[in-house]
Amino acid sequence: MMNKLSSIIFKWLLFTTPFLFYSCDSTRVDEQYVDFNDGFWPIDSLAIFDFEIESPKEDYNLYTYIRNTDDYRYQNIYIKYSLIYNNEESQDTIIDNTMSDFQLFEIKSGKPFGEMETSLGNSSTGAIFNHPLLLKKDISFPKEGNYTLQIQHYMRQDSLEGIIGVGYRIEHAL
Numbered sequence: 001m002m003n004k005l006s007s008i009i010f011k012w013l014l015f016t017t018p019f020l021f022y023s024c025d026s027t028r029v030d031e032q033y034v035d036f037n038d039g040f041w042p043i044d045s046l047a048i049f050d051f052e053i054e055s056p057k058e059d060y061n062l063y064t065y066i067r068n069t070d071d072y073r074y075q076n077i078y079i080k081y082s083l084i085y086n087n088e089e090s091q092d093t094i095i096d097n098t099m100s101d102f103q104l105f106e107i108k109s110g111k112p113f114g115e116m117e118t119s120l121g122n123s124s125t126g127a128i129f130n131h132p133l134l135l136k137k138d139i140s141f142p143k144e145g146n147y148t149l150q151i152q153h154y155m156r157q158d159s160l161e162g163i164i165g166v167g168y169r170i171e172h173a174l
Helices: 002-023
Strands: 028-035 040-042 048-052 061-069 077-087 095-104 115-117 127-139 143-154 160-161 162-173
Touching: 028 061, 028 095, 040 162, 048 115, 077 127, 095 143, 115 162, 143 162
Parallel strands: none
Antiparallel strands: 028 162, 040 160, 048 143, 061 127, 061 162, 077 095, 077 143, 115 127
């Protein structure tokens, strides 16, 4: 009986703890995640995030989050992203279209740079790594309104095994 109660409490804490940190973050403007089925990120699968900018004169930091298990076989990942202003009056405007190389693991030791989370069945060892990767620092937006961030992997392999999710975060620059 005690083990079952402990298990329930542990699962409840595991579920609610991220919400506590999420709600206490005053710099966050928006944050979203997309999970991939079966632990594979297909090359033709765009992670698309829509968000609104209300204060274009402020500076922001733009991050992507890569969530992987230890089944991911590479030390780095190439990401191509597009930042688009959704213009209701005319054609959408591409603000930025960039490919970047991010190191997920230390070259010599192979230790991951990201934060380790506890898995509930997504990984053979139980480890999930969450990597916050800075896309743009102190970016300002041309206008208030709706924007779209599209993220795609740009690796040689069509489907990346071990990438279980991608996210983004936009925050006020300090």
